[in-house]
Amino acid sequence: MTSRRHFLAGLAAASLTPVQGWASVGAPDYLAAALFPDGTYRLAGLETGGDIVFSLPLPARGHAAAAHPKRAQAVAFARRPGTFAIVIDCTTGTEIARLEAPVGRHFYGHGIFSLDGTRLFTTENDYEAGEGVIGIWDADDHTRLGEFSSGGIGPHDMRLMPDGQTLVIANGGIETHPETGRTKLNLPVMQPRLSYVDLSGSVLEQVELPRALQKNSIRHLAMRQDGLVGFAMQWQGDKTQHPPLLGLHRRGETPRLLSAAETDQSSLQGYAGSIAFAGDGETIAITCPRGNALHQYSIANETLAHAYHLEDVCGLGSGPDGFVFTTGTGIVGQLSGKQARVAARPDCQWDNHLIPIRTTV
Amino acid sequence: MRVFAVAVALTLPFCAQAQDHGPILSDTVEAHILPGFAALSDATATLTQAAQTDCAPGSPQLRAAFHKAFDDWISVSHLRFGPTEVQDRAFALAFWPDTKGFTPKALTGLIATEDTAVRSPEAFAETSIAGRGFFALEQMLYDPRFSEQGSEAYRCALVQAIAADIDGNASAINTDWASYATALTQPGGDSPYRSDDEAMQELYKALITGLEFTSDTRLGRPMGIFHRPRPSRAEARRSERSLRHVELSLAALRELAIRLSADHPGIAADLDDAFAKAITRAQSLDDPSFADVATPQGRLRVEALQQSISDIRAIASAELGPTLGISAGFNSLDGD
Numbered sequence A: 001m002t003s004r005r006h007f008l009a010g011l012a013a014a015s016l017t018p019v020q021g022w023a024s025v026g027a028p029d030y031l032a033a034a035l036f037p038d039g040t041y042r043l044a045g046l047e048t049g050g051d052i053v054f055s056l057p058l059p060a061r062g063h064a065a066a067a068h069p070k071r072a073q074a075v076a077f078a079r080r081p082g083t084f085a086i087v088i089d090c091t092t093g094t095e096i097a098r099l100e101a102p103v104g105r106h107f108y109g110h111g112i113f114s115l116d117g118t119r120l121f122t123t124e125n126d127y128e129a130g131e132g133v134i135g136i137w138d139a140d141d142h143t144r145l146g147e148f149s150s151g152g153i154g155p156h157d158m159r160l161m162p163d164g165q166t167l168v169i170a171n172g173g174i175e176t177h178p179e180t181g182r183t184k185l186n187l188p189v190m191q192p193r194l195s196y197v198d199l200s201g202s203v204l205e206q207v208e209l210p211r212a213l214q215k216n217s218i219r220h221l222a223m224r225q226d227g228l229v230g231f232a233m234q235w236q237g238d239k240t241q242h243p244p245l246l247g248l249h250r251r252g253e254t255p256r257l258l259s260a261a262e263t264d265q266s267s268l269q270g271y272a273g274s275i276a277f278a279g280d281g282e283t284i285a286i287t288c289p290r291g292n293a294l295h296q297y298s299i300a301n302e303t304l305a306h307a308y309h310l311e312d313v314c315g316l317g318s319g320p321d322g323f324v325f326t327t328g329t330g331i332v333g334q335l336s337g338k339q340a341r342v343a344a345r346p347d348c349q350w351d352n353h354l355i356p357i358r359t360t361v
Numbered sequence B: 001m002r003v004f005a006v007a008v009a010l011t012l013p014f015c016a017q018a019q020d021h022g023p024i025l026s027d028t029v030e031a032h033i034l035p036g037f038a039a040l041s042d043a044t045a046t047l048t049q050a051a052q053t054d055c056a057p058g059s060p061q062l063r064a065a066f067h068k069a070f071d072d073w074i075s076v077s078h079l080r081f082g083p084t085e086v087q088d089r090a091f092a093l094a095f096w097p098d099t100k101g102f103t104p105k106a107l108t109g110l111i112a113t114e115d116t117a118v119r120s121p122e123a124f125a126e127t128s129i130a131g132r133g134f135f136a137l138e139q140m141l142y143d144p145r146f147s148e149q150g151s152e153a154y155r156c157a158l159v160q161a162i163a164a165d166i167d168g169n170a171s172a173i174n175t176d177w178a179s180y181a182t183a184l185t186q187p188g189g190d191s192p193y194r195s196d197d198e199a200m201q202e203l204y205k206a207l208i209t210g211l212e213f214t215s216d217t218r219l220g221r222p223m224g225i226f227h228r229p230r231p232s233r234a235e236a237r238r239s240e241r242s243l244r245h246v247e248l249s250l251a252a253l254r255e256l257a258i259r260l261s262a263d264h265p266g267i268a269a270d271l272d273d274a275f276a277k278a279i280t281r282a283q284s285l286d287d288p289s290f291a292d293v294a295t296p297q298g299r300l301r302v303e304a305l306q307q308s309i310s311d312i313r314a315i316a317s318a319e320l321g322p323t324l325g326i327s328a329g330f331n332s333l334d335g336d
Helices: A002-015 A262-266 B022-053 B060-074 B082-093 B102-113 B121-125 B133-142 B152-185 B196-223 B242-260 B265-283 B296-323
Strands: A030-035 A041-046 A052-057 A062-067 A073-078 A084-089 A094-100 A105-113 A119-126 A131-138 A144-149 A155-160 A166-171 A193-198 A203-207 A216-223 A229-235 A246-249 A256-258 A274-277 A283-288 A293-298 A303-309 A313-319 A322-327 A332-336 A339-344
Touching: A030 A062, A030 A073, A030 A322, A041 A062, A073 A105, A084 A105, A105 A131, A119 A155, A131 A155, A131 A166, A166 A216, A216 A274, A229 A274, A246 A283, A274 A313, A283 A313, A283 A322, A293 A313, A293 A322, A313 A332, B022 B060, B022 B152, B022 B196, B022 B242, B060 B133, B060 B152, B060 B242, B082 B133, B082 B152, B102 B133, B102 B152, B121 B152, B133 B152, B152 B196, B196 B242, B196 B296, B242 B265, B242 B296, B265 B296
Parallel strands: A062 A105, A105 A155, A155 A216
Antiparallel strands: A030 A041, A041 A052, A062 A073, A073 A084, A084 A094, A105 A119, A119 A131, A131 A144, A155 A166, A166 A193, A193 A203, A216 A229, A229 A246, A246 A256, A274 A283, A283 A293, A293 A303, A313 A322, A322 A332, A332 A339
16 A cells, blocks of 8 residues: 555645745645634634744634635635625735625635635525525625525535535535524434535535434535545434544545444534544544544544544644644644644634645645 | 644543532432423323314314423423434424424325325324424414315324324333433433533533523524514414413423522522513513514514523523533534
C-alpha cells in the first residue's frame, strides 16, 4: 500500500498550501468563528500553530464560513436561522457586502465557492414549504442568481466534489421554522440523506441510511481528494441506542458506517459536531462536544484508532501531521500519532467549525 | 510557529458535588410519573370501549372519553424518554405539529382505499404514523371534511382502530414503566443511567424541553409573526383544546419542577411563583383555540403568556440546572 499512501499524502500536502491571495493576510490555514474574551463575536484567521493572524467583528454568533479559493475573501454565516451572510475582505478587515437571504428563506450556516471562485452556493431553508434549497450567488457582485432544491429537508453542510462540477449536500432531514425557533417539527417522519447534485441542480444520486437509522441526522461533511466523502451524524432517536455517528461514502456505493465499541460509543450522547480527514488521508475523525471526545478512525480497517478526551471539542480540520482542533474552552490543539497537544490558548470560545483555506484540487 | 508542548489535560466535565438524589428520584417516579401513565392507560381503555359502544363522531360518551384520555396524555407528554420512545410510541400517540398535512392525507388514503389494516391492531400499527393517535382521532371526530368521506361503516371501523391503537401504545408505555422505574431510581448496572446525577439530568431535561415545547411550539406556531398570525396552526384547535394543552402542561411541569427542587426550598419557591403567574395568565385568556391571535390585542395576550414561560425557563436554567451539575458548554449545547 506504500504507493497509495504516498499518493494520498501528496494530495493532502498539496491541498494544504494556502492559495496566493491569502498570503497578503499572513497566510492563515483556517477560518473559525469565536466568542472573544472582550465579549465580541469575531471571525478569525488561524494558523495550525494556533496563532490568530487576523480577526474581524461579526454582528452575531457565527457558525461556519466559506473561504474564496483565490482572493483573501471569506463569507461568514450567522448561526441558523440567520438571514444574512457577510462577505469580508480579510486584507483590510472590512465588510465588502452583505448577502441577505430572500424573503421566505434563511441560511443554515454553511456555504461553498465554485472551483473558479465565480459562484457561491449556500444551504438555505424554504421554511413555508419546509424544503431545503441551495442559493446561487455571484461571487463578484454578490447578487443572487437563483436557487435549486437541495434534494431534501434541512440541508446543513455542503462540499464541492474534486471534479468541481458536483455538490454533495448533507440534508439533515429536520424541518424547522423560524417562528418556532429551533424546534424540530418533523422527527417522526424525518428522512436524512446525502444528495449529489450538479451545479445546475440536477440530482445525480440520493443516499439514504437503513430504516432503523432514519433518525440519524446527516449534518457535516469532509472530502478526501479522491472523492471519498465522510459524514458526521446527530442521533434524534431513542437515547438508549448508540448508533454510528460517522459514515463514509463513495459515489455509486453503499455507505459504510463506523462505530466504536459500545462503552466508547455510548459516551458520545449521539452527537458529532465536526468531521475531517487527517492530513495523510489515512484516518478520519469526528468531534463530539457533548461526550467531550474526539474519535479517530482508521479508514482501511474501519475501526476506532484512538479516542481522546477533550472538553467541549468541536472545530476540526486536517493538520500538517494529523488534525487541528479547537474547543469551546479556548484551546487550539494538534493531534499527531496518538498525541494531543495544546498549541495555543487564545482564550476564545471557538465555535463549531474550522474552515480550511486551500485550493480544492 | 508557537507551539506549547503541553499534553492536553484530561479534564472532566464539571460535576456537581456528590449528592444523594435517591429520595427525589423515588418521589418523582412514584408520585409523578407512574400515576400519570397509569391514569393515561385507564383513560385510553375507556376510550377504546367507548368507540366500540358508539363510534359516531357526535357521540357524547366517545367525545368525553377522547377529551379525558387526551388530557391525561398531555399531562405526561413532557416525559419523553425511555418507554415513550420505544418504537416511536409517543409520536404514534401525538403526531403534531403536522407541518405538511400528513394526518388528513393519511386518513383520506385509508378511507379512499378502505384499507383493511383497520381490522387488525398489528396491521394498523404498521400504517402511517400520521394517521394514528389523538390528532387523527380528533380529525375523525371534529373535522367536517371527514364526516362524509367514504362509507359510514369504514369511518366507524377507522375510529375504533385509532382508539384501539392509542390504547395499545398507552398501555405498553405504562407496562414498561414498571421496570423503567427501577432503572431511573437505581442507576448503574443495567440501567441506562450511570449515576443519580444522570437520572436527575434526564428529569431536568424533561422539564426544560417541556417548557420549550409549550412556549415555542404550542404558543409559537399559532402566534406566527406580528403581521402574519397563524391561528389555523394551533394545536388541537378543532376540538378547542389549544389553550387547555398549555394549562395542562404547565400544571404537570410545575409539579415536576417542585419535586426536582425539593432540596432547595428557595429555588422551589421561585419556580412555584413563576408557574403561578404563567398559569394565572393562561387561565385569564378565554380563547380556547387561540383564534384571537388574529387580532393585535389577542396576540399580545398570548405573547405575554409566552414571556411568563420564558421567565420560568430562565429560573430553571439559572437556579435549578447548576444544582444538578448541568453546565452550559459553548458547543455541547449548541445543537448545530
